[in-house]
Amino acid sequence: MNTKAPQEATVRELCVSREDLGLPPEKLPRHIAIIMDGNGRWAAQRGLPRIEGHRRGVRVVEEVVRACVRWGIPYLTLYCLSSENWKRPPSELSALMELLGQFMVESRRHILQQRIRLRILGRREGIPEHVLREMDKTVSLSANNDGLSLSLAINYGGRAELVDAVRAIVHKAIAGHIREEDITDEVIASHLYTSGLPDPDLLIRTAGEMRVSNFLLWQISYAELWVTSDFWPDFSELHLREAICDYARRTRRFGGL
Ligand code: IPE
Ligand code: IPE
Ligand code: MG
Numbered sequence: 001m002n003t004k005a006p007q008e009a010t011v012r013e014l015c016v017s018r019e020d021l022g023l024p025p026e027k028l029p030r031h032i033a034i035i036m037d038g039n040g041r042w043a044a045q046r047g048l049p050r051i052e053g054h055r056r057g058v059r060v061v062e063e064v065v066r067a068c069v070r071w072g073i074p075y076l077t078l079y080c081l082s083s084e085n086w087k088r089p090p091s092e093l094s095a096l097m098e099l100l101g102q103f104m105v106e107s108r109r110h111i112l113q114q115r116i117r118l119r120i121l122g123r124r125e126g127i128p129e130h131v132l133r134e135m136d137k138t139v140s141l142s143a144n145n146d147g148l149s150l151s152l153a154i155n156y157g158g159r160a161e162l163v164d165a166v167r168a169i170v171h172k173a174i175a176g177h178i179r180e181e182d183i184t185d186e187v188i189a190s191h192l193y194t195s196g197l198p199d200p201d202l203l204i205r206t207a208g209e210m211r212v213s214n215f216l217l218w219q220i221s222y223a224e225l226w227v228t229s230d231f232w233p234d235f236s237e238l239h240l241r242e243a244i245c246d247y248a249r250r251t252r253r254f255g256g257l
Helices: 006-017 039-045 050-071 083-087 090-106 108-113 129-141 158-174 185-190 237-248
Strands: 031-035 075-082 117-121 149-156 202-205 224-227
Touching (some): 031 237, 050 090, 050 237, 083 149, 090 108, 117 129, 158 185
Parallel strands (some): 031 075, 075 149
16 A cells, blocks of 8 residues: 655655656745755765865766756755864865865856856865965956856855854944844844845755755754765755755645644
């Protein structure tokens, strides 16, 4: 006897039976955010230096971006470096910066060809000048693109983002441009790095950790969570498909009934 709910069975069958996602557009998450974790552990398991895990992780980023473009996901946000990751050894940080600079140059052609719009979320302090230059170049060249909106969270911290937003709002209040009673959810959201982006619908984390590690604290208030124990370098289009299909089966209530 088939004990699955009919709706669940339909979604699952659609997911495995078609080359594309096969889900009706209203079932797809509009915004997917990913905490890409486990690069170091992936490398350690193989007796490789941690940076090899990060290098492999970049290939996975490319695969995931391609899949989102193909499936018509409008917004993708990837956590690349947290403001707390500066606690890591200088050797890992400089290797990460090199990799980031390289990625910014090498991905540019693909980003522009795919009509992707690139955005960077985070503070600029600490990022080497040459990396910032390459980032800025792709951001400005892609600014008018109408395809996938890809945001990379680099030197990003959810609390730092809120601190920056509060500072900007207070600054306006002191200058007399905003009154206390005008401060609403929307006003706060519009002062975050993510201003103009919809909140994530689906938050994915790899490497099994059940925490949000200071990622998009304001924005994920009603995101659906999906965690895999697989490390980021082993993540693939198949994982993403599974997460999206799982998301499509959920009922979101936003506090209602
Ligand atoms: C995620 O992988 C990438 C960054 C945080 C830069 P990690 O480097 O955190 O890998 P683990 O968690 O130590 O395995
Ligand atoms: C979160 O991973 C940050 C990124 C994926 C960039 P971490 O490895 O820094 O998170 P914790 O330290 O395990 O919470
Ligand atoms: Mg980690």
